[in-house]
Amino acid sequence: GAGVSQTPSNKVTEKGKYVELRCDPISGHTALYWYRQSLGQGPEFLIYFQGTGAADDSGLPNDRFFAVRPEGSVSTLKIQRTERGDSAVYLCASSLSSSYNEQFFGPGTRLTVL
Amino acid sequence: KQEVTQIPAALSVPEGENLVLNCSFTDSAIYNLQWFRQDPGKGLTSLLLIQSSQREQTSGRLNASLDKSSGRSTLYIAASQPGDSATYLCAPEYGNKLVFGAGTILRVKS
Numbered sequence: 208g209a210g211v212s213q214t215p216s217n218k219v220t221e222k223g224k225y226v227e228l229r230c231d232p233i234s235g236h237t238a239l240y241w242y243r244q245s246l247g248q249g250p251e252f253l254i255y256f257q258g259t260g261a262a263d264d265s266g267l268p269n270d271r272f273f274a275v276r277p278e279g280s281v282s283t284l285k286i287q288r289t290e291r292g293d294s295a296v297y298l299c300a301s302s303l304s305s306s307y308n309e310q311f312f313g314p315g316t317r318l319t320v321l
Numbered sequence: 322k323q324e325v326t327q328i329p330a331a332l333s334v335p336e337g338e339n340l341v342l343n344c345s346f347t348d349s350a351i352y353n354l355q356w357f358r359q360d361p362g363k364g365l366t367s368l369l370l371i372q373s374s375q376r377e378q379t380s381g382r383l384n385a386s387l388d389k390s391s392g393r394s395t396l397y398i399a400a401s402q403p404g405d406s407a408t409y410l411c412a413p414e415y416g417n418k419l420v421f422g423a424g425t426i427l428r429v430k431s
Contacts, residue, residue: 211364238417249325249410249421250365263418298364308353308414312365 209233211313213299219319220289228284228316232301239282240300240310241274250298256282289320323348325422327411333428334401342396342425344411349392351413356385356396358407359424365410369396401429 212231242250252266276282300310357365369385377386382399412419
């Protein structure tokens with residue numbers, strides 16, 4: 208596709224459940240990023256992939272959060288034992304490479320934990 | 322800790338005005354700096370990227386300047402239009418990680 212796509216656009220789940228959020232980066236982009244945005248705030252960095260490997264996961268809040276990118280394209284953000292505080296918009300971005308870093312964002316997935 | 326502050330938090334102007342949005346960052350060791358706009362309920366649209374070695378970057382009615390040593394960037398919007406109404410976010414980059422301010426909410430009245 209022409210831009211970064213994310214599915215689902217909205218996800219409602221119950222406290223304690225497991226969720227997966229998917230990101231399809233721009234074709235040919237080797238770098239992929241996940242951010243989280245709470246209401247009224249700017250996005251906060253979660254994790255960065257260069258190819259298949261997580262080059263920087265320093266923003267993941269705890270071990271309930273995990274992300275993969277097994278073939279160096281699509282990425283999945285996985286959240287175990289969801290908590291109400293996990294409710295936010297999860298944004299994915301991609302860039303052409305790690306040396307030219309203009310990041311292009313997808314529309315986000317709005318996660319609501321009841 | 323790397324922090325980004327954007328001033329003003331909100332701005333309401335009549336159509337046609339030129340305006341300035343300010344961004345300051347505490348850690349000047351940036352690689353690049355991006356400006357984005359975000360429409361309500363939408364993702365971020367990249368407006369401009371300034372490399373750390375550049376002083377400014379222009380795209381249409383937008384001009385962004387960067388003073389890396391003093392930790393400041395400014396976004397200048399010329400001849401504002403109602404379609405410019407959105408939240409504008411500044412994000413310096415540190416090692417592939419963007420650090421965002423809370424944004425400036427801009428409303429341009431027709």
